[in-house]
Amino acid sequence: MITASAYTFKILRTDRKKPDDTPRFQTYRVKVIPGLTVLGVLNRIRDEIDGTLSFRSSCRSAVCGSCAMVINGRIDLACRTQAASFGTNTIILEPLPNMEIVKDLVVDMTPFWKMYETVKPWLIRKSTDPEKEIAQSEEERSRIDQFINCILCASCYGACPVIARDPEYLGPAALAKLERFVLDSRDERPDILLDDVNNERGVWGCDTVLKCIEACPKDVRPTDSIVGLRKALVGKKARRLFGIKK
Numbered sequence: 001m002i003t004a005s006a007y008t009f010k011i012l013r014t015d016r017k018k019p020d021d022t023p024r025f026q027t028y029r030v031k032v033i034p035g036l037t038v039l040g041v042l043n044r045i046r047d048e049i050d051g052t053l054s055f056r057s058s059c060r061s062a063v064c065g066s067c068a069m070v071i072n073g074r075i076d077l078a079c080r081t082q083a084a085s086f087g088t089n090t091i092i093l094e095p096l097p098n099m100e101i102v103k104d105l106v107v108d109m110t111p112f113w114k115m116y117e118t119v120k121p122w123l124i125r126k127s128t129d130p131e132k133e134i135a136q137s138e139e140e141r142s143r144i145d146q147f148i149n150c151i152l153c154a155s156c157y158g159a160c161p162v163i164a165r166d167p168e169y170l171g172p173a174a175l176a177k178l179e180r181f182v183l184d185s186r187d188e189r190p191d192i193l194l195d196d197v198n199n200e201r202g203v204w205g206c207d208t209v210l211k212c213i214e215a216c217p218k219d220v221r222p223t224d225s226i227v228g229l230r231k232a233l234v235g236k237k238a239r240r241l242f243g244i245k246k
């Protein structure tokens, strides 16, 4: 027989549309059966207890990236986190940091998308017939596998201490995406696009404290990408200094 346990959910609530609204924790008591996810609990609260609660979700399978939030002090996807996995019956839910709260657990992701667009996150080709397929070897493809797993959930952006103090910093997701195309054998990104991140707003702004790696639910490891971009820039400078061709 499956036994349900009583859990307390404390959810940070606020609404930017209401002037003078002060963020506060609202408490909900919910019966949780083993295997129920935090997203499952949120759906139940909204459907059965409080229809005014706001949060984002779509796929329920850790694919769309829309349900990232802070769960008991740790950034994760609500749809892949089981409520019973914490060793406590009290669970605190807060919205992702580093972005303005729209309502409750929903944040305004505009700054995240703005930075993402800055790195031109698409394949750039100059030399090939656009109708012609470009083959990749297994080894070439394996270099970019890790980055293809990114679901743009902004967990890394929310965890980044540099963004917390400098909103102009491009952030881990955008820089990891740039590295993805720099490593792609089909991409012919002009050097100028790499030069655009050769500054404190780009690769040199990272503190390399690995918070983004800790927060990423898909093991993308953005800090490693930033280090990879730094190496590429240093290599480019060395080649220029010593007149070495690529």
Ligand code: FES
Pocket: 056, 057, 058, 059, 060, 061, 062, 063, 064, 065, 066, 067, 068, 077, 078, 079, 080
């Ligand atoms: S609902 Fe899609 S990632 Fe959680």
